[in-house]
């Protein structure tokens with residue numbers, strides 16, 4: 453009798469798990485339930501869809517429902533929400549959101565890939581029209597629909613989604629004011645790096661308020677009209693976008709009695725198995741392990757979701773596979789500034805008990821005499837006692853991403869700054885200086 457596999461959630465993690473499992477075991481009968489109207493979409497592209505760089509939402513979609521069915525043999529139901537998990541009888545209850553009809557889907561294997569949902573701060577005015585969040589394609593369509601008649605937007609939250617939106621809305625002709633509750637943007641960066649990000653925003657006409665917690669959103673003619681911060685500052689806005697973090701979408705898992713961990717994410721082992729051996733969880737709804745500290749973390753990223761899904765699918769399909777953990781590697785672009793980071797920040801390294809030190813350098817990304825070089829500023833965080841590399845953050849030209857990626861490899865391999873200093877990196881004047889910024893940062897740390 454073929455095994456029945458039910459997947460809850462049809463994007464990065466869920467479809468990675470389904471596709472990999474089916475490839476390894478053609479006999480699996482796989483059904484995916486997705487409550488939104490889209491599957492297989494890259495939420496990461498949403499800011500660029502909102503800004504107009506990407507025209508149609510379909511361009512964000514890798515596979516259609518039909519392709520999943522016809523090419524991969526996986527049955528996908530959009531507008532179907534799983535309402536509950538019955539672990540004892542191994543079945544889920546699902547509602548067709550278009551017709552209201554209920555159905556029961558039995559499983560031998562269940563994969564929970566419900567992702568995360570935006571944090572909705574408990575403030576007055578959060579439900580007013582033109583106050584939006586950006587997570588799903590539908591959110592993107594709603595937000596994009598507002599852009600053409602928006603003059604002033606307030607973005608709440610200075611994380612990478614808020615910053616990408618600041619760029620995109622500015623380029624679409626909207627005046628943007630950004631509120632950040634903390635004392636800096638992208639708080640995992642050194643203070644001076646955050647300042648550089650802020651200067652870049654200033655230079656492009658974005659107004660930034662730091663230490664500015666939102667108290668309420670005021671309406672005007674029934675739609676968003678202004679935002680007021682705790683200190684009483686009021687800024688007019690005909691559009692408000694909140695990007696103040698996400699939390700794992702684990703209400704179903706909680707109700708089913710599965711073990712939950714950090715931020716209520718689902719506890720999984722290295723094979724993505726939950727506390728119930730018939731249930732796997734992957735992606736933003738699940739807990740991860742930090743490669744350096746070995747401690748559980750919840751760092752919700754698309755790269756991780758895809759990989760966790762693939763591991764779940766491999767194991768379900770009968771292969772030995774495990775997830776190596778995360779460093780929280782990220783990259784983003786704010787106007788002409790690229791920012792990338794991996795591993796521990798100085799503060800995180802200190803909190804984790806390391807004799808944490810840092811080495812900051814600025815160096816051109818090409819030979820000094822070669823035209824067109826741009827500065828790369830790089831900070832490496834290391835343990836002063838053992839010399840072990842623990843983290844890196846950088847900003848500058850696009851090439852900063854490649855440099856951080858090199859350091860990802862170094863951290864994963866457990867290298868010391870002395871070993872990084874000895875790396876035989878590439879050099880040619882149009883591509884890099886003879887001593888790459890990585891080598892300069894490492895040698896300064898010795």
Ligand code: FAD
Pocket residue numbers: 460461462463464465466485486487488494495496497498499532533534535565566567568586587588613701704734735736737752753754755756757
């Ligand atoms: P999700 O993408 O959240 O998908 C979960 C799906 O499950 C959803 O479609 C949801 O509708 C469905 N679902 C939930 N509950 C149910 C239910 N009960 N029944 C049926 N269906 C259900 N990451 C990067 O690495 N790089 C980036 O540049 C980047 N940029 C981003 C930009 C934006 C604007 C956003 C919002 C995110 C970005 N991310 C980025 C994060 C990345 O998109 C997520 O980490 C990734 O989408 C997580 O995938 P997932 O499959 O775990 O969850």
